[in-house]
Amino acid sequence: MAFSKPEKIMEITVENGGKKTKYAPLQTMILGFEAGAFIALGYLLFIRVTAPLPVELQGLSSLIGASVFPIGLILTLLAGGELLTGNMMAVPLARFAKKVTTRQVALNWTLVTLSNFVGAVFVAYFFGHLTGLTETGPYMNQTIQIAQHKLEASFLQAFLSGIGCNWLVAAAVWLSYGAEDMAGKILGIWFPTMTFVAIGFQHVVANMFVIPAAIFAGQFSWIEYLHNFVPVFLGNAVGGVVFIAMAYYHSYKQKEDHLKGKAIVQPIMKSGSRY
Template sequence: MAYSKPDKIMEITVENGVKKTKYASLQTLILGFEAGAFIALGYLLYIRITATMTGDFAGISSLVGASVFPIGLILTLLGGGELLTGNMMAVPLARMAKKITTGKLLYNWLLVTLSNFVGAIFVAYFFGHVVGLTETAPFLEKTVSIAQHKLEVSFIQAFVSGIGCNWLVASAVWLCYGAEDMSGKILGIWFPTMSFVAIGFQHVVANMFVIPAAIFAGHFTWMEYLQNFVPVFLGNAVGGTIFIAMAYYHAYRKHEPIKKSTTIFQPMRKTAAK
């Protein structure tokens, strides 16, 4: 499997970050909807598999669920999609490289946040609520349990958990950009994504699905969800922007060579010659 070295991956990521800000608004909204729905479908698959694993299989249910969740990010990165957590790494890196403005970065994040939310809510409402995929036993109990664990933590816990999540998700995007064939990209996406799910870190777009799915089933409130959204959003932003984009930018950016000046010595040489 062919792949690029980290310094080359940084160049590729900067190019992708610039490209993302040049999409027309409608294009960004469509791709953002797709990404939000893909992540939600990955989480729905997680619930459908893990909820039925009881008894002797209960201990490995989280690992099995984590191993299928990455389908959402695979579809997003290979099929086409604009995912907020990925853009929290690629677009800031383009800004650090001075290829885009801060205004373009914030506008991109705004459009992608809104469209990811609509895509995730679509899956939560129509597939989870209308079809009933998250509202029949034992799937309802699993959905509510997951949402409750996310909502019951403190602001700082949700924030730090968000950092850990996007440190891994942004790494998955980074590895995907570095791979040059589809199989390499899938492997690069799979393991970091599986790791964050198995650990239990909080992902802002995944939460856009699972918490509203529990709300549609009559549990919790939108205000409780908002109190989770803010710290997880901020934590994901820090994880992608600082721990991947900023770290690798300063590690692999090309420094201008220092030019030695000889102007001070030239007059002395002329004087000596006389």
């Protein structure tokens, strides 16, 4: 499986980050909806796989669930989608390289946040609530327990958890850009994503599914969800911007050659001058 060196991955990521800001708003919203739904479906799969496990296998439930969750990010990156956590790395990297403006970064994040939320809540309501996939038997208990655990975290805990999450998710996106074939991209995405899920870090888009799913089941409130959304969003932003985009930009950017393009100025001799 062929792959690119980090210096080349940075160039690819800068290019991709710039392209993301050039999409028409409707295109961004459609792709954002797809990504939000894909992540939600990955989380729904997590719940459906882990909830029925017998008590003696509960210790393995996190690992088992984490091993299937990455399907959401794989679909987003390979089939097509605009995911907030990935854009929190790629678009700022293009900004550091002066390919886009701060306004373009802010607009992209806003459109993708809104469309990711709509996609995730769509899955939570229509598949989780109306179809009953998160509101029957052990599945409902699992959904509520997961949401409760996330909502019980303090602001600082949720913020730090968000940093850890997007440090890994942004790394997964970085690796996928560096792989040159589909198998390599899947492997690059799979393991960092599986790691953040198994650890239990908080992902702002994944939470857009599981907490509303619990709300639709009659638990918790939208105000409680908002109290979780803010620190996780901020933590994910720091994880993507600082720990991947900024770190790798300053590590792998091309060093400026101060002599490149610098004209060599020769003294102008006047006619008849003597030295």
